[in-house]
Amino acid sequence: MIQCPRGTRDFLPDELEKRRSYEGILRGVAHRFGFREIETPIFEDAELFILRSGPGVLKELYNFKDKGDRDIALRPEMTAPVIRAFVNGMGSYPKPIKVFYFGQCFRYERPQAGRYREFFQFGAEIIGSATPETDAEAIAMAASMIKSLGLKEYKIRIGHIGVLRQRIADIGVPAERTAEVLQKLDKKLYDEARPILRDIGVADADAEALFDLTETVGGTEVLDKVPGEAGTYLRELVGILGSMGVEDLEIDLGVVRGLDYYTGMVFEAEAPVLGAEKQICGGGSYTLSELFGGEKVFSTGFAIGFDRILLAMEKEGIEYEQEGIDAYVIPVSDDVRRDAAVIVSRLRGSGRSADIDIMGRKMAKALKYADSIRARYAVIVGRKELDGGCVTLRDMKTGEQREVPADDIFRGV
Amino acid sequence: MIQCPRGTRDFLPDELEKRRSYEGILRGVAHRFGFREIETPIFEDAELFILRSGPGVLKELYNFKDKGDRDIALRPEMTAPVIRAFVNGMGSYPKPIKVFYFGQCFRYERPQAGRYREFFQFGAEIIGSATPETDAEAIAMAASMIKSLGLKEYKIRIGHIGVLRQRIADIGVPAERTAEVLQKLDKKLYDEARPILRDIGVADADAEALFDLTETVGGTEVLDKVPGEAGTYLRELVGILGSMGVEDLEIDLGVVRGLDYYTGMVFEAEAPVLGAEKQICGGGSYTLSELFGGEKVFSTGFAIGFDRILLAMEKEGIEYEQEGIDAYVIPVSDDVRRDAAVIVSRLRGSGRSADIDIMGRKMAKALKYADSIRARYAVIVGRKELDGGCVTLRDMKTGEQREVPADDIFRGV
Numbered sequence: 143m144i145q146c147p148r149g150t151r152d153f154l155p156d157e158l159e160k161r162r163s164y165e166g167i168l169r170g171v172a173h174r175f176g177f178r179e180i181e182t183p184i185f186e187d188a189e190l191f192i193l194r195s196g197p198g199v200l201k202e203l204y205n206f207k208d209k210g211d212r213d214i215a216l217r218p219e220m221t222a223p224v225i226r227a228f229v230n231g232m233g234s235y236p237k238p239i240k241v242f243y244f245g246q247c248f249r250y251e252r253p254q255a256g257r258y259r260e261f262f263q264f265g266a267e268i269i270g271s272a273t274p275e276t277d278a279e280a281i282a283m284a285a286s287m288i289k290s291l292g293l294k295e296y297k298i299r300i301g302h303i304g305v306l307r308q309r310i311a312d313i314g315v316p317a318e319r320t321a322e323v324l325q326k327l328d329k330k331l332y333d334e335a336r337p338i339l340r341d342i343g344v345a346d347a348d349a350e351a352l353f354d355l356t357e358t359v360g361g362t363e364v365l366d367k368v369p370g371e372a373g374t375y376l377r378e379l380v381g382i383l384g385s386m387g388v389e390d391l392e393i394d395l396g397v398v399r400g401l402d403y404y405t406g407m408v409f410e411a412e413a414p415v416l417g418a419e420k421q422i423c424g425g426g427s428y429t430l431s432e433l434f435g436g437e438k439v440f441s442t443g444f445a446i447g448f449d450r451i452l453l454a455m456e457k458e459g460i461e462y463e464q465e466g467i468d469a470y471v472i473p474v475s476d477d478v479r480r481d482a483a484v485i486v487s488r489l490r491g492s493g494r495s496a497d498i499d500i501m502g503r504k505m506a507k508a509l510k511y512a513d514s515i516r517a518r519y520a521v522i523v524g525r526k527e528l529d530g531g532c533v534t535l536r537d538m539k540t541g542e543q544r545e546v547p548a549d550d551i552f553r554g555v
Numbered sequence: 556m557i558q559c560p561r562g563t564r565d566f567l568p569d570e571l572e573k574r575r576s577y578e579g580i581l582r583g584v585a586h587r588f589g590f591r592e593i594e595t596p597i598f599e600d601a602e603l604f605i606l607r608s609g610p611g612v613l614k615e616l617y618n619f620k621d622k623g624d625r626d627i628a629l630r631p632e633m634t635a636p637v638i639r640a641f642v643n644g645m646g647s648y649p650k651p652i653k654v655f656y657f658g659q660c661f662r663y664e665r666p667q668a669g670r671y672r673e674f675f676q677f678g679a680e681i682i683g684s685a686t687p688e689t690d691a692e693a694i695a696m697a698a699s700m701i702k703s704l705g706l707k708e709y710k711i712r713i714g715h716i717g718v719l720r721q722r723i724a725d726i727g728v729p730a731e732r733t734a735e736v737l738q739k740l741d742k743k744l745y746d747e748a749r750p751i752l753r754d755i756g757v758a759d760a761d762a763e764a765l766f767d768l769t770e771t772v773g774g775t776e777v778l779d780k781v782p783g784e785a786g787t788y789l790r791e792l793v794g795i796l797g798s799m800g801v802e803d804l805e806i807d808l809g810v811v812r813g814l815d816y817y818t819g820m821v822f823e824a825e826a827p828v829l830g831a832e833k834q835i836c837g838g839g840s841y842t843l844s845e846l847f848g849g850e851k852v853f854s855t856g857f858a859i860g861f862d863r864i865l866l867a868m869e870k871e872g873i874e875y876e877q878e879g880i881d882a883y884v885i886p887v888s889d890d891v892r893r894d895a896a897v898i899v900s901r902l903r904g905s906g907r908s909a910d911i912d913i914m915g916r917k918m919a920k921a922l923k924y925a926d927s928i929r930a931r932y933a934v935i936v937g938r939k940e941l942d943g944g945c946v947t948l949r950d951m952k953t954g955e956q957r958e959v960p961a962d963d964i965f966r967g968v
Contacts (some may be wrong), residue, residue: 143642143643143847143848144599144600144602144603144639144642144643144847144848145600145643145851146595146599146604146636146639146643147596147598147599147600147621147625147627147641148623148625150597150598151596152594152595152640152643152644153593153594153595154593154640154645155591155592155646155654158591158592158593158594159591159592162592163666170855172904173880173908174906174907174908175908175909175910176880176883176905176908176909176910176928178568178572178912179568179571179572180565180566180567180568181566181571182559182565183559183560183563183564183565183567183673184597184629184631184659184673185560185563185617185673186557186559186560187557187560188558189559190557193557194931195640201622204598204622204627206620207619208560208617208663209614209617209663211560212560212561212648214617216597216598223559223565226557227559227560227565227567229556229557230556230557230559230565231565231567232567236923236927236928237914238914240910240914241568241898248596248597250621250622250623260596260597260598268913269707270574271913271914273895273913273914273915275912275913275914275915276910276913276914278896278913279911279913282900286903292963298748310888317749319675338821356796357827380847382892383902384891384897385896385897386896386897386899386900387894387897387900387904396633407759430602434556435556436556446666451754467589468756470589471802479688479795480794480795481798482798483688483795483799484690484799486799487695487798487799487800490587490588490699491800493587493589494587495587495589496587496588496589497588497589498589498688498692498693499688500651500681500684500686500688500689500691501651501684501686501688501689501797502648502686502688510649511649514649515649532940545723551622551843553793
């Protein structure tokens with residue numbers, strides 16, 4: 143028996159209806175925030191992702207040569223494709239450009255709870271603006287999305303990669319070794335960072351002060367300890383977010399976001415209910431367009447791990463009620479099948495969701511099927527009632543039945 | 556500058572909003588017909604598509620080996636994946652199972668008008684039922700979808716592959732050469748079919764009668780000429796469709812649908828406005844599940860070429876009106892930026908789509924931007940008005956301005 147490939151999933155109707163409903167909530171928030179959707183191809187020139195993340199990214203890409211010998215990769219994320227699309231076709235659009243996306247991404251990694259090889263990301267980018275207000279828009283929308291989904295416990299942590307980069311430069315780490323140091327700081331591997339910094343010639347006291355800085359975590363009051371321009375920037379950002387009603391924030395200068403391309407503000411949201419793999423959202427401000435052949439343009443964006451946040455909601459016990467359909471039409475005998483077809487078509491034409499027995503089932507079985515597809519009403523079409531212009535409407539919950547006009551079944555219901 | 560791969564497209568916001576709107580219409584029809592959505596992975600074991608279509612399919616697949624040495628292929632269509640998902644996880648569901656899907660499919664072929672390497676299909680399958688009512692459901696829904704999109708000129712042609720298969724067997728073509736003959740009939744290449752049939756030993760008169768059969772085209776009255784069970788079946792089907800209000804049908808026994816896996820009724824819809832590449836929809840009844848390791852289950856399905864039907868609509872001059880947003884909030888000076896942030900958040904919280912200047916623009920430029928994003932109103936936040944609890948609401952179409960309460964901007968609008 144052929145199965146779906148490892149790390150991928152089939153979404154059957156019950157599960158998918160739930161996912162679409164939550165997707166719809168995220169779309170609604172994006173629309174209210176004035177973001178518009180953009181869609182890019184499932185695969186790109188592999189070069190795009192190498193330019194963004196370095197050749198190391200290849201080991202976790204689904205990459206291959208197409209029949210025209212092109213190096214192709216299934217997208218592992220959607221920021222690079224969106225910025226490529228911007229460079230190719232939206233350069234002259236009035237700024238800021240506010241776009242969101244939702245779709246499949248692909249990473250060849252070991253599947254585990256909440257981590258799939260085909261996974262779904264919902265994200266947004268604000269292209270062409272580099273103000274605290276820009277970052278506030280992104281964070282406020284992420285917060286609104288998490289809240290709108292109904293997730294009860296979550297934490298948003300805001301940092302500034304500029305603070306760390308500045309400090310790293312100040313204590314004498316050359317540019318070409320910054321990534322190496324940041325990588326250790328990202329994972330709080332201070333014991334591994336120490337020999338590297340010593341090797342570079344950084345004084346031990348400076349190294350420890352750097353570690354302290356990445357441990358600067360707390361309410362917005364810790365911003366008093368954040369030096370320089372970045373501190374001023376973050377205070378302004380937190381102020382705007384306060385005006386927007388986003389107040390449950392934590393400052394965490396240890397937010398590095400891997401070896402990513404962020405330049406200034408960075409943020410993450412996590413759901414503690416998920417345990418070790420608790421991150422549900424991440425983003426920040428960056429520039430990428432110049433890597434793809436465009437002018438340098440500042441942007442801020444974030445992505446929500448859709449599978450991950452749904453897992454968190456499930457673990458919090460958030461329930462979803464399946465929708466069902468309005469009516470299931472059952473012809474009692476073969477001689478009324480055509481009449482039943484007329485009736486189901488009329489119901490559909492009037493905007494109702496309606497289905498009809500197509501297997502010639504007897505009443506008991508047909509009612510059982512109607513129940514299984516969550517029909518709210520069964521419309522029972524019998525010869526005798528039909529001759530009087532009527533059909534029988536059965537409330538599937540209560541079992542109550544009554545005769546109603548065949549051409550106006552739901553009048554008064 | 557990196558472009559999107561050949562044969563793929565970026566959908567920028569204006570275009571995508573239109574596509575989503577049309578997708579929503581198709582989703583609405585599917586829902587009213589009692590179909591529920593299913594989603595399968597973007598890629599599958601390549602074997603799945605070889606089982607369905609034979610190894611010849613490989614030449615037009617995007618297939619590759621993943622890092623675990625699996626033979627993988629991007630899906631070229633979604634019926635095989637849906638039936639695989641049925642075999643894997645829906646075998647015990649009450650029948651019939653009515654599902655629809657929408658998503659990207661991939662074929663490595665030369666891109667041309669309306670034909671892309673990444674293209675979109677909207678389709679449906681009714682699994683586990685083999686009655687004329689089943690086929691009627693599928694055809695009626697396809698017709699309703701085409702009509703709901705507003706396409707003015709289209710033709711639905713219904714055939715029956717069983718009629719041809721029976722006749723081909725009757726005149727002495729052995730089973731292993733049936734595909735070869737059908738392939739020529741599909742393309743109406745009678746001159747190429749003649750030597751094949753002669754080689755098999757079919758009498759010339761029988762060959763010509765076979766060609767005549769595939770040329771049986773016309774209104775439902777030509778059904779009188781269709782022999783045997785298949786004729787009876789098609790007459791019943793057309794009768795049910797009549798009850799469902801689907802009457803603009805053509806009978807065409809020449810509909811073969813390539814070398815596909817159909818067993819009985821087959822149908823196609825075409826939009827003449829598209830010229831040579833006019834097919835917008837195709838389907839029929841089939842069995843596939845037994846190929847994928849399940850029991851043999853009868854199904855009927857169809858797929859709409861989403862890109863193709865949109866192209867037809869465009870060629871017919873069907874226009875789409877972009878949506879825009881409700882309000883664009885403009886702070887007149889820096890000292891009211893926080894107040895403006897409060898206002899935009901309040902509008903969003905009340906369900907309005909609202910945006911705010913994040914670039915500190917002067918009034919004229921901000922209004923120009925509001926216009927470019929199709930804001931219906933500009934909300935101008937000035938110090939003086941704000942001190943009186945008011946803001947200025949500007950109708951972006953008429954330019955008319957009036958003072959409104961800051962905490963209830965859209966009262967009476």
